[in-house]
Amino acid sequence: MDALPRLSAAEAAARLGVKPESLYAYVSRGLLSRERDATGSWFDPLEVEAFAGRRRRSPAPPSSGAAAGTPLMVLDTRLAHVEDDALHYRERSAARLAREQSFEDVVCWLWGIRTLRPPDADDVQVARRTIAALGDASRPLDRLAAGVTALAVTDPLRDDPAPEQLARIGARLVTGLPAALLSEGAPGAVAPTLWRALGGRDDADGIHLLDAALILVIDHDLALSTLAGRVAASARASGYAVVTAALGAFDAPLHGTASRSAFRLLRAVRDGQAPAPAIARAVRDGGRGIPGFGQSLYAGADMRARLMLELLREAPQSADVMAAVDAVTEEVARRTDTRPNLDLALAALTLWAGMTEDAGAVVFAVGRIAGWISHAVDEYDERPMRLRPRGRYVGPPAE
Structure with a gap:
């Protein structure tokens, strides 16, 4: 062992x-x-993680000011909310949308438009050449960011301040970026195009699962990347700048790229490593929590993970990946009471699909662009620059 x-x-x-x-x-x-031992004191990572979870649930002591770690602000949102452990987009169940609708249908409904108009073929080619110039050492999110910039440069209306431009720009991005990640071909339906771009196996069920995943990641309360995008929109940034600002906050191991560590954990267990040491090593190497577990917005399980894993369990040739998911989940449940979150579901999906460990972050980012644009539309209805905070100096006194 x-x-x-x-x-x-x-x-x-x-x-x-x-x-x-x-x-x-x-x-x-x-x-x-x-x-x-002779070298010092050593601790069980899973015991430490369980203890950390118990401490997080402890009620905060009363205080006259904001306690460390509490939200900087509370903003009204008209997009996503969690009620009775179920995620809703406005008044509609996200789970039902994921089961019954396409990503395009949901995005058009959220933005109040009839169709997603893709960029011209020449614009996609510029984005491809820009991405190719980064070389093989670039990460997938680097390529997405470069694609956003390229599609902005080729858009003569990029700085048009009219609010309706946001949906037009969003359509260019969610359809154009997956196509730009391919070496050839015109933009098409988002899920099939992105599936090919990420190297997914030849499987129609996989494209359906990816469509569901894109819908489930559109929005989730006010994530850090969403706040960054809204701050940019508060200054009346273009849709391209909003997405660029959001991607800067998104590209982080505690947010958008968290599925990478969960992927490595599941892959290790699928390939034969025992769950306990694999989890312990993931906790030790990651430095914060068990990859793919824990979501504070839910009293029970993260419904996005629950639905995605249910769908994946029904997919062909998923037994080995789901066995790894079950083994890890059972070991975590034995030691703590944290449950799978979206990152584990994205890791399981991309591992089953034969994609790379960074593919989950790309899926997450492409789907979340729809949410960032939706928030930008809402922010354009607010007073400009309202999200410019005031600083309180706490450094040494002036001499």
Whole structure:
């Protein structure tokens, strides 16, 4: 059996966000166990993660000011909300939309337009050449960002301040970017085009699953990337600039690229590694939580993950991936009470499809563009520059 990786005292303290002294106080009070050898103290990553989860659920003490870690602001949103552990886009169930509608249909409904008009073939070619110039060392999100810039440069109306331009720009992006990731071909339906661009297996069921995933990632409360996009929209940035700003916040291991670590975890278990050491190693290497688990907006399970995994379980040749999902989920449930989230579902989908570990982030980003544009439309209805915060200086006094 594989040896269970351990956290050093410094790593465990960093995971909990405490000083080493506090960590050892937890040990002395019997809240955490440790092993000692000649090199120091060592901690079980899964026990540390379970303890971290219990601490997160502790009620915050009353305070006259905003506590550290609380939201900077609360903004009204007219797009997504979670009610009774179910995600809704406006008044409609996201799960039902994912089962019954195409991504294009949902986006057109959200934006109030009839169809998604793609960019011209020449514009797509410019985006392809721009992406190709980055070389093989570029990451998928680098290529998406370059594609956004290229499609902006080729758009003579990019700086038109009319609000209706946002949906037009959004249509260029969600249809043009998947096509630009391919070496040839005109833009077509988003899911099939993106499926080919990401190297998905020849499987119609996979395209249906990808369509559902694109719908489920459109929006989810006010994520950091969504806030970044709304800040740009508050300054009346173009749709391209809104998406660029959002992508900057999205391209982060604690947000948009979190499925990468979940992919590695599932792949290790699928390929024969025991769940416990695989999870422990993922926690140790990632530095924050179990990849693919935990979502604070739900009292129970993340409904997006639940639906995607249900659909994937019904897909052909998914038994080995779902066995890995089940093994990891059971081991996590045995040690903590955190449940699968969207990142695990994206990792399972892309692993089954034969894609790379970064494919989940691309799926997430392309689908979320629809949400960022929707939020930009709403922000254009608000007072300009309202999201410009005030700073409070806390540095050393002037001499």
